[in-house]
Amino acid sequence: MIMKYLMLICLVAFLGIGNLAAQDFEYVGAKKCKMCHNKPATGAQYDKWAESPHAKAMESLNAEEAKDPKCLKCHSTVGGVDASLVATLKMEEGVSCESCHGPGSKYFPNAIMKSREKSMENGLILPTEKVCKTCHNAESPHFKGFNYKEYVAKIAHPVPAA
Numbered sequence: 001m002i003m004k005y006l007m008l009i010c011l012v013a014f015l016g017i018g019n020l021a022a023q024d025f026e027y028v029g030a031k032k033c034k035m036c037h038n039k040p041a042t043g044a045q046y047d048k049w050a051e052s053p054h055a056k057a058m059e060s061l062n063a064e065e066a067k068d069p070k071c072l073k074c075h076s077t078v079g080g081v082d083a084s085l086v087a088t089l090k091m092e093e094g095v096s097c098e099s100c101h102g103p104g105s106k107y108f109p110n111a112i113m114k115s116r117e118k119s120m121e122n123g124l125i126l127p128t129e130k131v132c133k134t135c136h137n138a139e140s141p142h143f144k145g146f147n148y149k150e151y152v153a154k155i156a157h158p159v160p161a162a
């Protein structure tokens, strides 16, 4: 009897942990980042992104192309990720913050963001050339080549040095 009870506890604990591990990071959209990353003093990352070709990537597609998964996979963050992980991110956002920085549902709270280590444990990515090349490659019908140094300078949105 006690044995059976212990096994039940073990099973519940096991399932509990299993559930936790199955909880994936979800995509929340750029508006969630805007509340903390749009002050001029710290670099106005949101406005810089909003003016960039990435935020406007859906505008390059006509009505038909805007429904074509073959184009959407690179022209919108939503089109390139597992639909079950899309929380509040919108297709119209085009290539949004989370295409490069990873899905933000777990790292965006301030207490986590304040620590780079904790943020990275919760899904934050500090992107390298490899991330860019998931889209900037010859599969793109308009591929113009990709020079990382040149391209990353064009979309720079640093926190200004104090």
Ligand code: HEC
Pocket: 028, 029, 030, 032, 033, 034, 035, 036, 037, 042, 097, 098, 101, 103, 104, 105, 108, 109, 110, 113, 114, 115, 116, 125, 126, 159
């Ligand atoms: C509640 C406020 C808050 C929100 C919301 C938020 N951040 Fe942050 N973020 C911070 C703070 C604080 C830092 C620490 C560095 C700093 O002071 O700028 C930071 C740092 C970062 C960094 C730099 C990390 C490093 O160590 O170099 C990135 C990249 C970043 N955030 C991306 C995002 C993205 C993408 C979102 C939206 C999904 C987001 N943040 C939402 C507050 C926030």
Ligand code: HEC
Pocket: 060, 061, 065, 068, 070, 071, 072, 073, 074, 075, 134, 135, 136, 137, 138, 139, 140, 141, 142, 143, 144, 145
């Ligand atoms: C593998 C990723 C990828 C796919 C798939 C893709 N694109 Fe693009 N597209 C890009 C990138 C990256 C650029 C920016 C051009 C560059 O710098 O190489 C771009 C640019 C464009 C432009 C702007 C033209 C220009 O000269 O800058 C148009 C229009 C466009 N794509 C339409 C489409 C359409 C329509 C489809 C679907 C048939 C599509 N793309 C599929 C990645 C992709």
Ligand code: HEC
Pocket: 053, 054, 056, 057, 058, 059, 060, 073, 074, 075, 076, 077, 080, 095, 099, 100, 127, 128, 129, 131, 132, 133, 134, 135, 136, 144, 148, 150, 151, 152, 153, 154, 155
């Ligand atoms: C999810 C796909 C995706 C990722 C990841 C991505 N890009 Fe892009 N990028 C695009 C698309 C699509 C366009 C074209 C937007 C348009 O004009 O329609 C583009 C355009 C650009 C442009 C403008 C090119 C031009 O012709 O003027 C630059 C610069 C750029 N990307 C840099 C980068 C860098 C640097 C990275 C990595 C840090 C990166 N991109 C990651 C999809 C992506």
Ligand code: HEC
Pocket: 030, 033, 034, 037, 045, 046, 047, 049, 050, 054, 095, 096, 097, 098, 099, 100, 101, 126, 127, 128, 152, 155, 157, 158, 159, 160
């Ligand atoms: C096309 C890819 C791409 C997109 C889209 C993008 N970023 Fe970044 N971001 C980068 C790269 C590359 C860096 C530089 C990383 C490094 O220095 O290691 C960076 C750096 C940052 C930093 C740290 C800056 C610093 O100086 O410490 C913050 C904060 C940030 N991004 C926030 C955002 C937010 C918020 C959005 C959306 C509104 C966004 N990013 C959209 C690629 C991107």
